[in-house]
Amino acid sequence: MSHVALALGAAMICAAGCVWYLPALEDLRSGDDRPRSVRTAASACLTGWGTGAALAVLLFAAVPWWALGLTAGTGAAAAAAVSVRARSHRRREAADCWTALLGGAPDGRPVRAGRIAWAWALSGLVVVSASAGVLLLVPAP
Template sequence: MSHIVLAVGATAVCLSGSAWYLPAVADLRAGDDRPRSRRLGALACVTTWAAAAVAGLLLFAPVHWQAPGAVAGGGAAAGILLRSLARAQRARERRETERCWSALPPALPAARSRGPRRVLVAWTLLALAAAPVLTALRGPFG
């Protein structure tokens, strides 16, 4: 297979990946408005997609196969490392949040409410019971 076919395929994949890397770029641009774990995850996403894009561009150039492969492999390794760091940071953030919430006094028990499914079933049964009665009251020529 020639470099051009792979380059066009890599370009198409990178363009379709915008559903992942554009929100990640927005998270990175938000800065301190996002938690550190989310920014690390976004950096992992952007790094991996950027490596794929650079590897695709290298496929257009007359270089040996090892260059795009090294770029793609290095980007994947960096993305995995960053994603692992993001997961560890997220676990620390969750522990801290749980510690903060556990320091608060317990809340009063909430009033028990009917579940939304029960309410839906009740209204459906009421409508099924009322439909023939309303039809009979309306008369045959309505």
């Protein structure tokens, strides 16, 4: 397949991807109105789509395949690294929200969201099990 056909395909995919990268661009332009995790995730999205656009331009220029592979690999690695960082920010923000909601543990440590989720899940399991046991033991009228 020629470089031009691949370049046109890549350009069309990048043009159709505007439903992802335009909202991400707005999230970045909003600045501090958006949480840090959202802005970092938007950066990851724009890095990925920017890599695709760069590949389309390089395909139009008919550069060697090794250069295309190097560009794609570098862009994918950068987008993945920024995405991991966004998840880390999101996890920290969620923990901060739970700490603010619950006011922290009695010993002054912040409460972790995972512990609270497990506590809710286990208490719900106990209530459901007890309710099922009562329903099974009580004879029907």
